[in-house]
Amino acid sequence: MTKSRVEAFTDGVIAILITILVLDLHAPTATSWAALGELGEPFFAYVVSFIAIAIYWNNHHHLYQTVKKINGAVLWANTALLFWLSLLPFATAWVGEHLTAFLPELVYAVISLMCGLTYNLLNRCLVSVNGPQSSVAVISRHDRKRWLSLLIYLIGCILTLLWPLAGLGASLVVSVLWFIPNQRVEQEFK
Amino acid sequence: MTKSRVEAFTDGVIAILITILVLDLHAPTATSWAALGELGEPFFAYVVSFIAIAIYWNNHHHLYQTVKKINGAVLWANTALLFWLSLLPFATAWVGEHLTAFLPELVYAVISLMCGLTYNLLNRCLVSVNGPQSSVAVISRHDRKRWLSLLIYLIGCILTLLWPLAGLGASLVVSVLWFIPNQRVEQEFK
Amino acid sequence: MTKSRVEAFTDGVIAILITILVLDLHAPTATSWAALGELGEPFFAYVVSFIAIAIYWNNHHHLYQTVKKINGAVLWANTALLFWLSLLPFATAWVGEHLTAFLPELVYAVISLMCGLTYNLLNRCLVSVNGPQSSVAVISRHDRKRWLSLLIYLIGCILTLLWPLAGLGASLVVSVLWFIPNQRVEQEFK
Amino acid sequence: MTKSRVEAFTDGVIAILITILVLDLHAPTATSWAALGELGEPFFAYVVSFIAIAIYWNNHHHLYQTVKKINGAVLWANTALLFWLSLLPFATAWVGEHLTAFLPELVYAVISLMCGLTYNLLNRCLVSVNGPQSSVAVISRHDRKRWLSLLIYLIGCILTLLWPLAGLGASLVVSVLWFIPNQRVEQEFK
Numbered sequence: 001m002t003k004s005r006v007e008a009f010t011d012g013v014i015a016i017l018i019t020i021l022v023l024d025l026h027a028p029t030a031t032s033w034a035a036l037g038e039l040g041e042p043f044f045a046y047v048v049s050f051i052a053i054a055i056y057w058n059n060h061h062h063l064y065q066t067v068k069k070i071n072g073a074v075l076w077a078n079t080a081l082l083f084w085l086s087l088l089p090f091a092t093a094w095v096g097e098h099l100t101a102f103l104p105e106l107v108y109a110v111i112s113l114m115c116g117l118t119y120n121l122l123n124r125c126l127v128s129v130n131g132p133q134s135s136v137a138v139i140s141r142h143d144r145k146r147w148l149s150l151l152i153y154l155i156g157c158i159l160t161l162l163w164p165l166a167g168l169g170a171s172l173v174v175s176v177l178w179f180i181p182n183q184r185v186e187q188e189f190k
Numbered sequence: 191m192t193k194s195r196v197e198a199f200t201d202g203v204i205a206i207l208i209t210i211l212v213l214d215l216h217a218p219t220a221t222s223w224a225a226l227g228e229l230g231e232p233f234f235a236y237v238v239s240f241i242a243i244a245i246y247w248n249n250h251h252h253l254y255q256t257v258k259k260i261n262g263a264v265l266w267a268n269t270a271l272l273f274w275l276s277l278l279p280f281a282t283a284w285v286g287e288h289l290t291a292f293l294p295e296l297v298y299a300v301i302s303l304m305c306g307l308t309y310n311l312l313n314r315c316l317v318s319v320n321g322p323q324s325s326v327a328v329i330s331r332h333d334r335k336r337w338l339s340l341l342i343y344l345i346g347c348i349l350t351l352l353w354p355l356a357g358l359g360a361s362l363v364v365s366v367l368w369f370i371p372n373q374r375v376e377q378e379f380k
Numbered sequence: 381m382t383k384s385r386v387e388a389f390t391d392g393v394i395a396i397l398i399t400i401l402v403l404d405l406h407a408p409t410a411t412s413w414a415a416l417g418e419l420g421e422p423f424f425a426y427v428v429s430f431i432a433i434a435i436y437w438n439n440h441h442h443l444y445q446t447v448k449k450i451n452g453a454v455l456w457a458n459t460a461l462l463f464w465l466s467l468l469p470f471a472t473a474w475v476g477e478h479l480t481a482f483l484p485e486l487v488y489a490v491i492s493l494m495c496g497l498t499y500n501l502l503n504r505c506l507v508s509v510n511g512p513q514s515s516v517a518v519i520s521r522h523d524r525k526r527w528l529s530l531l532i533y534l535i536g537c538i539l540t541l542l543w544p545l546a547g548l549g550a551s552l553v554v555s556v557l558w559f560i561p562n563q564r565v566e567q568e569f570k
Numbered sequence: 571m572t573k574s575r576v577e578a579f580t581d582g583v584i585a586i587l588i589t590i591l592v593l594d595l596h597a598p599t600a601t602s603w604a605a606l607g608e609l610g611e612p613f614f615a616y617v618v619s620f621i622a623i624a625i626y627w628n629n630h631h632h633l634y635q636t637v638k639k640i641n642g643a644v645l646w647a648n649t650a651l652l653f654w655l656s657l658l659p660f661a662t663a664w665v666g667e668h669l670t671a672f673l674p675e676l677v678y679a680v681i682s683l684m685c686g687l688t689y690n691l692l693n694r695c696l697v698s699v700n701g702p703q704s705s706v707a708v709i710s711r712h713d714r715k716r717w718l719s720l721l722i723y724l725i726g727c728i729l730t731l732l733w734p735l736a737g738l739g740a741s742l743v744v745s746v747l748w749f750i751p752n753q754r755v756e757q758e759f760k
Contacts, residue, residue, distance in 0.1 A: 002255070005197060005201065005251055006251075007575060008198065008201050008578065009201050009204070009205055009247060009251075011575065011578050011579045011582055012201055012202055012205030012206070012582055013205045013208060013209055014579070015205075015579055015582030015583045015586060016205060016206055016209040016210075016582070016586055017209055018583060018652075018656070019583055019586040019587055019590065019656060020209065020210070020212075020213065020586075020590070021656075022590075022656050022657065022659055022660055023213070023590065023593070023659075024217075025657075025660045026663075027594075027660060027663040027664035027667060027674075028664065029667075031664075031668045031671035031672070031673045031674055032673065033673065036673060036677070047653075050653055050656070054649045054652075054653075057579060058645055058649075061575055061576075061579075061645075065572070075248060075251075076369075079244045079248075082208075082244075083237075083240055083244075086208070086209060086211075086212050086240070087212065087215075089212055089213075090212055090215045090217060093216075093217040094217035094218065094221075097217060097219075098221045101221035102221070103221045103222065103223065103226060104217075104221055107226070179646075192445070195387060195391065195441055196441075198388065198391050199391045199394070199395055199437060199441075202391055202392055202395030202396070203395045203398060203399055205395075206395060206396055206399040206400075207399055210399065210400070210402075210403065213403070214407075265438055265441075266559075269434045269438075272398075272434075273427075273430055273434075276398070276399060276401075276402050276430070277402065277405075279402055279403075280402055280405045280407060283406075283407040284407035284408065284411075287407060287409075288411045291411035292411070293411045293412065293413065293416060294407075294411055297416070382635070385577060385581065385631055386631075388578065388581050389581050389584070389585055389627060389631075392581055392582055392585030392586070393585045393588060393589055396585060396586055396589040396590075397589055400589065400590070400592075400593065403593070404597075455628055455631075456749075459624045459628075462588075462624075463617075463620055463624075466588070466589060466591075466592050466620070467592065467595075469592055469593075470592055470595045470597060473596075473597040474597035474598065474601075477597060477599075478601045481601035482601070483601045483602065483603065483606060484597075484601055487606070
């Protein structure tokens with residue numbers, strides 16, 4: 001099975017997801033600074049989600065670079081990742097309207113956690129099909145960032161009970177963590 | 191004629207279809223569990239359609255892998271499939287708002303059936319242009335799943351008269367049936 | 381300059397245009413046959429535009445197959461074609477709500493005419509850069525269908541004064557004309 | 571690292587951005603010339619943004635043609651450019667409704683300036699990773715158009731205080747400036 005069409009399809013879906021985020025940034029009816037200011041909270045949620053999706057694309061790009069083989073399980077793990085990513089525009093629109101409300105932030109944090117879990121599942125499927133000696137397996141072996149991300153998302157879910165903004169906050173912290181792509185991948189390809 | 195641009199265009203349309211489904215999942219105005227609960231039915235319809243479209247992409251991917259030649263008839267059968275798939279977001283939005291109403295479920299079931307029929311038509315056109323000795327012909331010969339799917343969609347259409355949910359139900363049953371891609375294709379490419 | 385990225389960008393834009401057409405097919409609030417029936421006119425406009433855009437993609441696909449070189453003029457003619465195609469979802473939404481009104485049909489007909497004109501411009505630019513001995517020049521030389529299409533669009537514009545439906549009608553007639561792709565192209569590539 | 575997936579992802583995002591612009595061109599409820607005339611201002615803003623985004627795609631296309639290597643910094647500069655471009659549909663919708671209002675025009679001008687700045691940043695990152703002897707460095711060395719564009723955007727921002735239309739105006743002037751792609755790139759590839 002060829003990986004190029006999976007990459008192309010994933011690129012397509014992620015490109016559309018990152019772009020339709022902006023559809024929930026409605027143009028104000030007035031033209032005052034106050035009207036623009038009301039967009040502050042939706043805009044903050046927009047920026048957080050834009051960066052999160054960009055990082056998933058970036059990591060997906062790096063992950064597949066090292067991949068030789070894919071199979072049906074990889075295809076389904078990839079689809080599961082896309083499913084949870086596809087819910088981010090919905091969660092972003094909701095949380096952007098209610099930045100300090102518990103439930104929208106919890107939903108955002110849970111969807112973020114599910115994206116992280118399905119990304120890990122995808123990584124595991126790719127390692128499994130390519131074997132323990134493959135590049136993707138070697139690079140993934142000591143990759144603590146993925147487990148740390150899941151932990152941060154989980155803490156974000158729990159913290160929303162006390163401090164709702166922890167939902168978006170957890171996503172931001174993970175983004176900072178992933179901002180620099182895996183050095184091991186880049187070195188492998190030098 | 192090259193198949194790669196047809197694949198790319200189909201990937202593009204399917205990627206957009208699967209993504210704009212989420213545009214009908216509107217963020218609630220309130221932030222209560224009750225407000226979130228009201229999204230239960232649209233979300234169920236969303237999941238069913240997401241899986242259905244993902245499976246069409248998956249099968250399309252597998253089908254074209256075995257293909258050597260395409261012609262004008264293939265292009266039009268492919269367009270007909272995309273046309274019926276393009277109506278799924280509309281049907282999903284309607285059925286999601288009225289999960290137990292007869293007419294939305296019937297419309298959903300009929301559109302599902304038409305997607306299945308045009309997929310079969312596309313398969314037949316590909317076999318016809320590649321000849322009876324081609325990989326695509328050999329793999330398609332004993333493929334009873336395609337005919338079973340059409341039967342399930344048809345039964346779904348009829349059952350909506352008694353039990354409206356049969357519309358989405360038929361789509362779910364077919365998805366389970368197709369969840370594992372055709373083993374013959376994978377073996378052929380080992 | 382490579383033609384592949386122009387093809388990919390054009391495929392992307394056309395795939396999105398053909399897909400967002402469906403966003404104007406709003407799910408009815410009721411679940412009666414009468415409510416569904418009210419979608420008849422928007423649906424008719426949807427089908428006409430879907431076929432028209434599919435044919436533009438199809439012809440664009442065939443046209444570029446024969447092309448060896450592109451330049452800046454080709455890029456701009458291609459962009460002009462995409463600009464006029466991008467207005468079709470707007471015109472389709474308007475005409476679908478007012479199927480027998482003069483102005484929406486005239487606007488639809490004029491946009492159709494502009495799509496046809498810019499497609500001809502693109503064809504001419506491709507012939508010019510590839511030279512009179514190129515495949516694209518040979519195939520284009522006796523291609524009366526392109527001029528006939530422009531004439532039909534123009535007649536459509538004028539006829540809307542007497543019979544508004546001529547706007548969508550002209551598009552349908554041209555679609556029938558183009559349904560079978562240029563035989564010369566297929567023969568050239570046998 | 572391969573540049574082709576970055577190109578594909580960028581093409582996808584830009585294709586979607588240029589297409590969803592049209593979603594803010596709402597079909598009028600009436601069918602009179604007056605109703606159509608009210609679309610004049612949103613349509614003008616639509617045309618200006620369509621051309622601006624088309625030029626960014628065009629220049630991005632030319633820029634990457636000369637590129638051999640990319641790295642993480644290029645990926646992030648590319649993402650920053652896409653972020654600012656992704657705000658153009660929002661700004662276009664707002665400015666289209668209030669063509670002569672100060673704040674929407676200022677926001678449009680500032681977003682245009684940020685697009686220009688991130689494009690320059692991307693160019694600089696590409697030069698840095700490919701080295702001073704690379705094609706991209708040679709072509710970029712004497713490219714005064716990029717700096718002139720930034721100056722025009724900046725003047726546009728300031729002029730909106732006196733003459734609001736300077737926001738869209740600056741974008742139009744820059745578009746005229748870039749209409750003809752960099753001659754040096756084309757010559758390099760002859």
